[in-house]
Amino acid sequence: ATPTALMVGTGRGAQLGILLKGPEVLETTRAVDTVVLDKTGTVTTGVMTLTGVHLADGVTRAQALRLAGALEHSSEHPIARALATAAQEAEPTGTLPAPEGFTNVPGLGVRGSVEGHSVLVGRERLLNDRGQQLPPALAAAKDAAERAGHTAVVVGWDGAARAVLVVSDAVKPTSAEAVRRLRALGLTPVLLTGDNRAVAESVAAEVGIDEVIAEVLPEDKVAVVERLQAEGRSVAMVGDGVNDAAALARADLGLAMGTGTDAAIEAGDLTLVRGDLRAAADAIRLARATLGTIR
Ligand code: ADP
Ligand code: MG
Secondary structure (H helix, E strand, O other): OOHHHHHHHHHHHHHOOEEEOOOOHHHHHHHOOEEEEEHHHHHEEEEEEEEEEEEOOOOOHHHHHHHHHHHHOOOOOHHHHHHHHHHHHHOOOOOOOOOEEEEEEOOOEEEEEEOOEEEEEEOHHHHHOOOOOOOHHHHHHHHHHHHOOOEEEEEEEOOEEEEEEEEEEEEOOOHHHHHHHHHHOOOEEEEEOOOOHHHHHHHHHHHOOOEEEOOOOHHHHHHHHHHHHHOOOOEEEEEOOHHHHHHHHHOOEEEEEOOOOHHHHHHOOEEEOOOOOHHHHHHHHHHHHHOOOOO
């Protein structure tokens, strides 16, 4: 393409809410055949709310929320925001105790000490790894919530798993249409998430994605991109989180949600300014039109 065509394409992109790192990005955009979509914050709004509380015998709702919320107050994860907010609302004073020794366990959850209790909040695996098993009634509640497409967060303290808190995140109203448009351009969408398989399958079904890669630790998202590339696919990755930055950089084309973290925006080749996934399809159409190739 001529420099003029690339400049025109870049300008048209800006009108569509697509910011390119440089005009040459249009070349890789054109060649992509697979689009890997991060789930939380990319396909879904990423704004979670507490929608269910399940407790072991002898545990109160106030106690479970207080211990989990106090710890999550120190985390920036969307799940943490939901739990800290709900816990603050349940406190008569509106304030939560300060945790000690707060530690983020990437892709699994958080741990720390609250009012002398050693507390774990996160995926079941976080607790299982430390010898804590869910009682059968809580395991059943967790399974039911996940089958319904919600995220179940397990809370344990003083050596036992004692509560399951259910948080829900809504699919963005534009995501299903975005997936339809990507498919119409001949691209294969893939959903990638650290969340559990049942939640991922439920979101994938809602937006029309067949290929789901779930329960992936943050540091393994890059390996997923590399594996798809090794299969001979030309991979675009769309993401918003700190978690997604390495995969965005490794992908043939990294698309960052403009509503996401600075780390993702810096790692991407282009930014979807409005955080609307439909702009990913616009970017590909624009690249093909600018470079004069119909595939
Ligand atoms: P995603 O890839 O969907 O953006 P993450 O990799 O950030 O998800 O996290 C994967 C999973 O780890 C979450 O779905 C959740 O179950 C658990 N998790 C991570 N951080 C937290 C936290 N602060 N509190 C509770 N659970 C967490
Ligand atoms: Mg995300």
